Amino acid sequence: MGKTAAIDKMKAVVIAGATASGKSALALDLAADIGTVINADSMQIYRDLPILTAQPDAASMAAVPHRLYGILPLDDPATAARWAELAAAEIKAAWSAGRTPFLVGGTGLYLRALLEGFAPIPEIDPAYRAEAQALLAELGAEGLHARLQENDPESAAKLRPSDSQRLMRAWEVLTATGKPLAWWQKQPSTPPLSVEALSFVTAPARDQLYAACDDRLITMVAKGALEEVTAARRAYPDADPEQAGFKALGFRELARHLDGAWSLEEAVAAAQQATRNYAKRQGTWFRRQLLGAIFLAPDGEAMKFSQSYLAPIRHKIRDFLLTH
Numbered sequence: 001m002g003k004t005a006a007i008d009k010m011k012a013v014v015i016a017g018a019t020a021s022g023k024s025a026l027a028l029d030l031a032a033d034i035g036t037v038i039n040a041d042s043m044q045i046y047r048d049l050p051i052l053t054a055q056p057d058a059a060s061m062a063a064v065p066h067r068l069y070g071i072l073p074l075d076d077p078a079t080a081a082r083w084a085e086l087a088a089a090e091i092k093a094a095w096s097a098g099r100t101p102f103l104v105g106g107t108g109l110y111l112r113a114l115l116e117g118f119a120p121i122p123e124i125d126p127a128y129r130a131e132a133q134a135l136l137a138e139l140g141a142e143g144l145h146a147r148l149q150e151n152d153p154e155s156a157a158k159l160r161p162s163d164s165q166r167l168m169r170a171w172e173v174l175t176a177t178g179k180p181l182a183w184w185q186k187q188p189s190t191p192p193l194s195v196e197a198l199s200f201v202t203a204p205a206r207d208q209l210y211a212a213c214d215d216r217l218i219t220m221v222a223k224g225a226l227e228e229v230t231a232a233r234r235a236y237p238d239a240d241p242e243q244a245g246f247k248a249l250g251f252r253e254l255a256r257h258l259d260g261a262w263s264l265e266e267a268v269a270a271a272q273q274a275t276r277n278y279a280k281r282q283g284t285w286f287r288r289q290l291l292g293a294i295f296l297a298p299d300g301e302a303m304k305f306s307q308s309y310l311a312p313i314r315h316k317i318r319d320f321l322l323t324h
Contacts, residue, residue, distance in 0.1 A: 009196040010091055012101040013317055016040070016286055016293070017202030018279035019106055019249065020212040022303030024056055026202060026296070027104040029310060030317065031064045036094040038087055039068040040105030040114075045083065046245035048074045048232045052225045053248050054216065065099070074245035075236050077129070077165065081121070084113035088193035100321060103197070108285040115197055117189030121173055121181075128176040132168040141167060141242075148174075154182035164242045198320040199293035200313070201286045204303060209283075212303050213275040217250060217268055226264075229254045249275045 013030070017023040027037050039045060043053040047070035055069050067090045072078055087103065087110075094101040103111065112118075136144050145161040148170055155170045170181040177184070204212070229251055233239070239246050241255070250271035257267035286293065296313070299306050305313075 009194045010095055010101075011196050011198070011321060012038075012091055012103055013320075014040075014103045014111060014197045014199040014290075014293070015202070016104075016108070016111060016199065016290060017106055018209060018282040018286075019054070019275060020216045020279065020303070021106075021202040021204055021209055022212075022298045022305070023104055023106070023202045024054070024060070025303065026200075026298075026305055026310075027102050028056070028060050028064055029305070030314065031100070031102045035100040035102045036065040036067060036090070036097070037102050037104050038090045038094070039066070040083075040087065040103045040107055040110045042078070042080075042083070042105075042107040042110060043245060043248045044069055044105065045078055046070065046072050046074050046076075046248070048235065049225075049228050049245065049248050049251070051220050051223050051228050052250050052254075053245075054220070065094075067093075072245070073236075074232055075239055075243060077169070077244045079169075080107075080109045080113035081118040083110050084118065085192050087114050088195075091193060091195065100317075106282050108282070108289055112289070113191075114193070115191060115195055117191035119184040119187055119189060121184045122177060124172050124176045128172040129168065131175065132172045135171065136164055136168055136240075144168070144171065147171070152180035152182060155180055158182075162242070164240055165244070165247070198317060199290055201290060201293045201295045202298060202303075203283065203286075203295040204298050206280075206283075208298075208303075209279055210276045213279055214272045217272050217275060220250065221254075221264070221268060225250065226254055226258065230258060233258075249278060 015023045015027045031037050044055050045068055046053065050070060056066055060066070068086055091101040135147070139147060141164040142161045144167045145156060145159065148167060149156040152170060152174050159166050159170065173181045173184060233255065241252050253267045253271040253274065256262045257264050296305070298304055299309065
C-alpha cells in the first residue's frame with residue numbers, strides 16, 4: 001500500500017475470531033510486506049503473560065511490525081475506549097508509514113469501541129479508582145454490588161455480583177462524574193477515528209476449534225505457563241483475580257494448582273473447559289455483531305490456510321484498498 005492523498009476514512013483490515021482459531025498466523029501471512037499488525041485482544045495487551053495469552057513470538061514480530069502487544073502491566077485496568085484511542089494512533093502511524101493496518105484479535109468489545117465508538121465517559125481521576133478499590137476491599141464484591149444497587153440500580157442489574165472489575169468501574173464513574181454509568185452509556189457515541197474496515201473472521205468447525213483450544217493449553221504449560229503465573233503472582237501479590245490481565249484464560253486454574261488445590265491435570269482440564277466456553281461465546285458474538293464480515297474456514301487440524309485459499313482473500317484486500 002503506497003501513500004495516498006488525504007481521505008475521509010482510513011482503511012483497515014480486521015482479522016477476528018475465537019481464541020485458537022488461527023487468526024494470528026493468518027494475519028502474519030496476509031500482512032507480510034504490506035502491513036502492520038495491531039493487537040485487538042484484551043489480554044495480549046499485557047506484558048507479563050506472553051505464553052498464557054498466546055502473544056506472537058519474536059520471529060513473528062521481527063517478520064512484520066506488531067503494535068500494542070505486551071505494553072501494559074497486569075494490574076492496569078485498560079478499558080475498551082482506551083484501547084480504541086491507542087489503536088487509532090497506530091492506524092494513523094501505519095498509514096503514515098505506507099503500510100496497511102491489520103487489526104487482529106478476539107475481543108469484540110475492542111473492535112466495537114474503535115469502529116462504532118463508546119459512551120463519552122470523561123477521563124476518571126485515579127483517586128476515584130483507589131476509592132473504589134478501597135470500598136471493594138471493605139465490602140467485598142457482593143457488598144459493592146449492593147452499594148451500587150442503591151445508587152445506580154440500572155448498572156447494577158447488568159453486572160454479576162462477583163464481577164469486581166466492572167463493579168469498581170461503575171462505582172468510580174458514578175462518584176467521579178455524579179452520573180450513573182448507565183446514563184453515560186445512553187449518550188451518543190463517536191469513534192476515535194473514522195475507519196472503513198474489511199473484516200474477516202476465522203471460523204473453524206466447532207470440534208476442530210475445541211481440539212485446538214485443548215492442545216494449546218497443553219503446549220502453553222510445556223512452554224512455561226506455570227512459571228509465568230508464579231512470577232506474576234510474586235510481582236503483584238495483592239492482585240484481584242478478577243482484575244485486568246489476571247482474567248487471562250488459564251490463570252485462575254493454574255494458580256489453584258500452584259496453591260495445591262488441584263492437580264496439574266485437573267487445572268489443565270478446567271482451563272481447557274473455560275477456554276472452550278469462551279471460544280463459543282466469541283463465535284456467537286462475531287456472528288451476531290460483526291456484520292458484513294467474511295467468515296473463513298481453516299484447513300485441517302493445524303488451523304492454517306493454504307496458499308490457494310489465501311489467493312482470493314489477498315485479491316479482496318487489494319481491491320478494498322484501491323477502492324475510493
